[in-house]
Amino acid sequence: MKRLVKILLPILIIIGWEAISVFLIKNEFILPRVESVVFILMHPLQDILGCGSLAKSAVISIKRVLIGFFIAALVAVPLGIGMGWSEKIHDFFYSIVELLRPVPPIAWIPLALAWFKIGLASIAFIIFIGAFFPILLDTIHGVNGIRRTWVESAYTLGANDRLILYKVVIPGAAPTIWTGLRVGFGIAWMCVVAAEMLPGTTSGLGYLIMYSYNWGMVDTIIAGMITIGLIGLAMDLVFRAVETRKFKWRRLV
Amino acid sequence: MEEISMIKMRKEVIKFALPLFFFSFWAIMSLKGFKPSLFNVLLVLVHPTEDIFGIGSLVTCMVVSLKEIGIGYSVAAFAGVILGILFYYKTFDDFFGSTINTLRHIPDIAWIPLLLVWAGIGIKSIVTVIFLESFFPYRDKYGVWSKEYTTALDRIWQVFGC
Numbered sequence: 001m002k003r004l005v006k007i008l009l010p011i012l013i014i015i016g017w018e019a020i021s022v023f024l025i026k027n028e029f030i031l032p033r034v035e036s037v038v039f040i041l042m043h044p045l046q047d048i049l050g051c052g053s054l055a056k057s058a059v060i061s062i063k064r065v066l067i068g069f070f071i072a073a074l075v076a077v078p079l080g081i082g083m084g085w086s087e088k089i090h091d092f093f094y095s096i097v098e099l100l101r102p103v104p105p106i107a108w109i110p111l112a113l114a115w116f117k118i119g120l121a122s123i124a125f126i127i128f129i130g131a132f133f134p135i136l137l138d139t140i141h142g143v144n145g146i147r148r149t150w151v152e153s154a155y156t157l158g159a160n161d162r163l164i165l166y167k168v169v170i171p172g173a174a175p176t177i178w179t180g181l182r183v184g185f186g187i188a189w190m191c192v193v194a195a196e197m198l199p200g201t202t203s204g205l206g207y208l209i210m211y212s213y214n215w216g217m218v219d220t221i222i223a224g225m226i227t228i229g230l231i232g233l234a235m236d237l238v239f240r241a242v243e244t245r246k247f248k249w250r251r252l253v
Numbered sequence: 254m255e256e257i258s259m260i261k262m263r264k265e266v267i268k269f270a271l272p273l274f275f276f277s278f279w280a281i282m283s284l285k286g287f288k289p290s291l292f293n294v295l296l297v298l299v300h301p302t303e304d305i306f307g308i309g310s311l312v313t314c315m316v317v318s319l320k321e322i323g324i325g326y327s328v329a330a331f332a333g334v335i336l337g338i339l340f341y342y343k344t345f346d347d348f349f350g351s352t353i354n355t356l357r358h359i360p361d362i363a364w365i366p367l368l369l370v371w372a373g374i375g376i377k378s379i380v381t382v383i384f385l386e387s388f389f390p391y392r393d394k395y396g397v398w399s400k401e402y403t404t405a406l407d408r409i410w411q412v413f414g415c
Contacts, residue, residue, distance in 0.1 A: 005347040013352065030370060091267040096275060106362070114288065190360035197362070206363070213366035221366045225359050232358035 032219035040223035048220055051211050052203060058227055061204040064120065065192040068127025069185055076132050076184075077177060080139025085169060090140075097136065105130035105191045109198060118200035123192065130191035131184035138180025142173030175247035182239035189232050321376060325383025333388045353389075361385040 018034045025031045040048070044055040051057075082089040083097075108129050109122075116122035146169050154164045196206025205228050212220035276291065283290040297303075301311040308314070340346045361382055368378040 002347055005344060006351050009348055009352045010355075088267060091264055092271055095268050096271045099272065111289070190362055193360050194362040197365070209363060209366050213369060216370075218367070218370055221370070225363050225367065228363050229355065229359035232360070233355065236358065 029216045029218060032222065036219040037222045037226070040220055041226060044227075048208065049211060049215060049217070051208060054205075054208070054223065054227055057203060057205045057208045057224075058231060061192050061196065061206065061228075062231065064123050064196075064204065065127055065185075065188050067120070068124040068192070069131050069188045071124065072128045072131035072184060072188070073135055073181060075128075076135035076180075077139050080136045080177070080180075081143055081165075081170065081173070083136075084140040084143025084173070085165060097133075101133050101137075105187070106194050109195065112195075113198070113200075118198070123195040123201070126195045127188045127191045131188040134187060135177075135180040135184040138183065139173065139177045142176030142180070143169055145176060146172045175243070175250045178239070178243055178247060182236065182243070185235055185239065186232065189228075189235065193228060321379050322383055324376075325380040326387050328380070329384045329387035332384075357389045 014034055017031070021031045021033045028036065040046075040054065044058075045053045047053055052060075079093065083093055084090070105126055108126055112122040112125045116125055150168050150172060151164055154168050159167065192204065193206040193209075195201070196204035197210045201207045205224055209221045209224035209228075212218075212224065279287075279291045283292055297305070297311060301315075304310055309317075336349070340350070364382060364385060365378070368381050372378040372381060
């Protein structure tokens with residue numbers, strides 16, 4: 001019964017969509033039929049309007065997001081650990097972080113284009129900006145949240161600062177850092193779609209849906225959106241699975 | 254006492270060192286022809302009512318954006334809070350939960366082409382994007398609230414025989 005209730009709304013949406021498309025709107029350029037979208041989704045290797053297939057576009061977008069995300073993680077995690085651990089490092093970087101943090105990643109697009117021109121570098125920069133701040137803030141939060149008793153116990157047992165950092169602080173903050181990485185990846189995925197919609201980009205899922213918009217192919221737009229959503233969902237599930245498996249101990253503390 | 258004030262002063266100096274370095278570096282680079290020039294940026298900021306390329310001033314653009322945010326955000330806050338509270342009911346959660354959780358993985362920006370087709374270029378599509386951007390955090394927050402707090406409150410009511 002519970003499972004039925006759960007799938008009832010998606011079923012109703014699909015029926016409603018098909019009914020509105022066939023009986024009310026009757027225009028594939030405004031609302032395509034469900035089967036047109038399903039057909040595109042079932043043939044992910046088929047070329048769309050000469051700009052590559054759905055699968056190829058997805059692979060390009062994933063590659064781009066991974067580059068930007070890894071650079072962001074490589075910078076944000078050590079910096080966040082430093083800011084959380086040392087008051088001096090925190091004070092030094094705090095004002096500039098607070099100054100730049102409220103600027104939405106999309107607002108960096110014109111500047112990224114001016115500095116890095118159209119291409120992978122500007123897209124990676126926007127993804128970097130998008131993922132950097134959530135990862136940094138969660139890392140700082142994770143390190144700050146380490147229990148004083150853990151650190152003091154380690155000191156009592158004779159550990160030095162370096163040992164405490166590696167054996168207590170980083171493992172203790174790891175679950176929160178991981179949450180930051182998960183949130184950061186979600187934003188990075190949003191940023192790649194936004195960056196690919198820019199004029200001058202010639203590949204990726206964002207480009208595919210914008211290109212389809214220019215050609216009035218709403219079925220491809222919806223198929224592209226579903227693909228973007230499914231990839232986002234899959235990535236989130238991977239992050240959550242690791243979280244559940246590796247950081248189960250957090251619930252016990 | 255003097256030592257404390259010295260420590261406080263040193264702390265303040267450390268806080269402003271990086272922004273100061275950042276803006277000084279930007280100013281030097283601007284003098285060497287780097288774009289955007291810090292001086293041009295400051296010029297725009299100190300003349301916020303001056304027209305920019307005939308598209309309106311900084312203030313006009315800000316008012317337009319705030320108006321759009323105001324509409325989209327109010328609708329999202331209202332719908333998000335109501336839906337979030339309704340998520341307390343298990344059947345409601347089961348019915349809407351899976352669909353909303355799937356939809357939230359589509360970035361708001363990806364809705365733009367579809368919204369342009371359906372709502373056209375204009376305030377309607379802009380407000381809808383703002384609505385999508387603000388709706389999910391509200392729904393999540395109040396959904397969690399209604400589940401966590403109401404479970405505790407439920408027990409209290411039950412103790413009193415409600």
